[in-house]
Amino acid sequence: MTAxxxxxxxxxxxxxHPKIHDxxxxxxxxxxxxxxxxxxxxxxxxxxxxxxxDFDADAYEVEQRAPDEFVAKLPKK
Known part of the structure; x- marks a missing residue:
């Protein structure tokens, strides 16, 4: 999957949120x-x-890499 x-x-x-949605x-x-x-x-x-x-909630992932760094993968169907 390309990210x-x-x-x-x-x-x-x-x-x-508007920036994320765009x-x-x-x-x-x-x-x-x-x-x-x-x-x-x-x-x-x-x-x-x-x-x-189009959001694939079942494939959503989130990882905490530091106390102030979270990386979430928001896949599109």
């Missing part, structure tokens, strides 16, 4: 957005699961 990386740690919180929309089917964040993106997961039909 495109988006590091949002320096993006102001009100602009994060990047996800630009993906092709079968690709994934690798999201680097400063906290676990659980609210984003629930938002994507509820609102984005």
């Amino acid at each position: 495109k990386t988006l590091d949002i740690r320096d993006v102001p919180p009100p602009k994060r 990047a996800f929309d630009d993906l092709e089917s079968g690709e994934a957005l690798e999201l680097v964040n400063d906290h676990e993106p659980k609210p984003l997961f629930y938002e994507m699961q509820a609102e984005v039909d």
Whole structure:
């Protein structure tokens, strides 16, 4: 699965979700957005699961690499 990386740690919180949704929309089917964040993106997961039909929630993964670094893989169906 091809992944495109988006590091949002320096993006102001009100602009994060729109930026993530735009990047996800630009993906092709079968690709994934690798999201680097400063906290676990659980609210984003629930938002994507509820609102984005192309989000593959079953293949979602998240890894904590440091206290302030979480990497989540958001796959597109």
